Amino acid sequence: MAQPRIVVVGAGFAGLSALRRLERKIPKGAAELVLITPNDYMLYQPLLPQVASGLITPQSIAASLHRTLSRTRMVPGAAIGVDTESRTVVVRKISGETSFERYDRLLLAPGSNTRVFDIPGLVEYGRGNKNLAEAVYLRDHVLAQLELANASTDPAERDERCTFIVVGGGYTGVETAASLRLLCDEACRRYPALREHVQWHLVDIAPALMPELGESLGKSALRLLRQRGVEVSLEVSVREVTADKVTLTDDRVLPSRTLIWTAGTAPSPLMVATGLKTDRGKLVVTPELHAPDAPEVFAIGDSAAVPDLSKGEGALCPPTAQHASRQGPTAADNIIASLIGGRAGRYHHKDLGLLVDLSGKDALARPLGYEVTGLPALAITRAYHLLALHSGPGRARVAANWAIRSLLGGEVSRLGFLDRRVDTLVDTEEAAQYLDPDQARQRVASAPPRP
Incomplete structure (x- = not known):
């Protein structure tokens, strides 16, 4: 048989x-x-x-x-x-x-x-963060915008390249905005003239960030993002995207060459x-x-x-x-x-709880219904990630990466992936x-x- x-x-x-x-x-x-x-x-x-x-x-x-x-x-x-x-x-x-x-x-x-919507220009100019190719490409793209802005003598181009917009107030959107804002801060040590030009925006159609976390932790996430320098706009979405600007539903037009789409699946x-x-x-x-x-x-x-x-x-x-x-x-x-x-x-x-790692020293956690913030939340969040990884070598690499960044800082350099065919949202x-x-x-x- x-x-x-x-x-x-x-x-x-x-x-x-x-x-x-x-x-x-x-x-x-x-x-x-x-x-x-x-x-x-x-x-x-x-x-x-x-x-x-x-x-x-x-x-x-x-x-x-x-x-x-x-x-x-x-x-x-x-x-x-x-x-x-x-x-x-x-x-x-x-x-x-x-x-x-x-x-x-x-x-x-x-x-x-x-998940995409019928928004003019979204598929052509939006970028995602859902797989390894997109994540590595996104890092290269953000750093390339700062390099090009630093080399430009056109104020309009500099504003476009230094303005980054993340759409989606869920876990991926919040963590992506927080992490990449830190990357820009590190890069601006090389380009001090760009500090006053770099802007990060997080927009979401919902009235609150990550409602699954509860009202208190959601407000904490909002406060931490704003402390990082991320401007958060709630009950707002995108109306149109072009190569050099993003129009929001509240009629604001933001000069930008980077829209990161994390608005659900x-x-x-x-x-x-x-x-x-x-x-x-x-x-x-x-x-x-x-x-x-x-x-x-x-x-x-x-x-x-x-x-x-x-x-x-x-x-x-x-x-x-x-x-x-x-x-x-x-x-x-x-x-x-x-x-x-x-x-x-x-x-x-x-449900065993929810965790949000904002990189740096910031995290939020609600294990078994208990709300935790600060360093205890960071310890819980990173311990969970290490346990959840399906690979022993992966756990060792992640732990080593965190330790290296904490002790020695990071390397701010592009890896040369801008020629990869991941420059549209659904490729x-x-x-x-x-x-x-x-x-x-x-x-x-x-x-x-x-x-």
């Missing part, structure tokens, strides 16, 4: 935690494990703002999958379609070739994409491409984490509409790393139960590649016979 094949799409917090559980609990030779992912590492996204500022190195938050997984066959590419009738995933490999992966059980954990288009039921783009699943109409298909993480049983009344789990990493083991256990006839468990998790996500269910079936039907 052939081994059952379990295919996992995505190696983020959700997918990797599920695969690690599957490798531990399934005896060797009892099932074939397949992972579809474009990269051979798991990216620890919460520390991307510190990569963008140069506080830590990119390799530190890229945990090698080959070191973490020992029995999983990896397919280097992206899942672009699913034919649920023939139980086949359509894969576009990193080489551009198309391949097909049959499954007996499918776990979808593709993560999320950048959107579900992966792969979920709609399955043809299964979705809720605002997220694949609908039961509390046991499988699709109601396709019990062999499981979904977890940012793009799954997972019921939040701790809140009830139709609430869904928020797209956080904390939920994703805990949904993985539950999904793995339920996949095993579905293969051997066991009883499936429901995903239920109590790295390619949402147009996904197939609808009919296209997926046609592609599978036309495929060569399986060996």
Whole structure:
């Protein structure tokens, strides 16, 4: 009898935690494990703002999958379609070739994409901070603007290059603005004439920063940002973006050549491409984490509409790393139960708290409902990050990076990534590649016979 094949799409917090559980609990030779992912590492996204500022190195938050997984066959590419009738995933490999992966059980954990709106110029001129390429590029871009401003004799150009705008008052936006503001302060030691010109703006349509933190810590975050020199504008968004200015919805026109877009995420288009039921783009699943109409298909993480049983009344789990990493083991256990006839468990998790690292010596934390600020919050936040990293070498590198910066300061220099093709907001996500269910079936039907 052939081994059952379990295919996992995505190696983020959700997918990797599920695969690690599957490798531990399934005896060797009892099932074939397949992972579809474009990269051979798991990216620890919460520390991307510190990569963008140069506080830590990119390799530190890229945990090698080959070191973490020992029995999983990896397919280097992206899942672009699913034919649920023939139980086949359509894969576009990193080489551009198309391949097909049959499954007996499918776990979808593709993560999320950048959420964009129909704002003129946003896609062309906006920049994100959602992957390593964008983070490293962003650092180079910010430093390049300061170098060019210092070399310019045109006051208008200098103002445009020294004005930076971050859109989004969530964790990524707040941490990115705080971290990059510190980077500019360090760079201005070389360019003292630019100090009075450098401006950082954080805008968000919401009435408060990070409402999940609570009113008190949200106000603390606002105060700390303003102390850093970041001008925060709430209940304001972007109306238009051009190459050298940004128009806000309160009619202000800011001269700027840098708009960093961190205004939320959107579900992966792969979920709609399955043809299964979705809720605002997220694949609908039961509390046991499988699709109601396709019990062999499981979904977890940012793009799954997972019921939040701790809140009830139709609430869904928020797209956080904390939920994703805990949904993985539950999904793995339920996949095993579905293969051997066991009883499936429901995903239920109590929130353990929230953490915000503003770089420097500033942090905010709410572990188990207790509000903590200052150095204690920084210690809690960084201890959590070290524990949450999936790589021993990564933990050592991150800890060393923090120690080096604290003791010796940082290196303010560009790394030469400005020629990389990540200069528009959605280049790295390619949402147009996904197939609808009919296209997926046609592609599978036309495929060569399986060996």
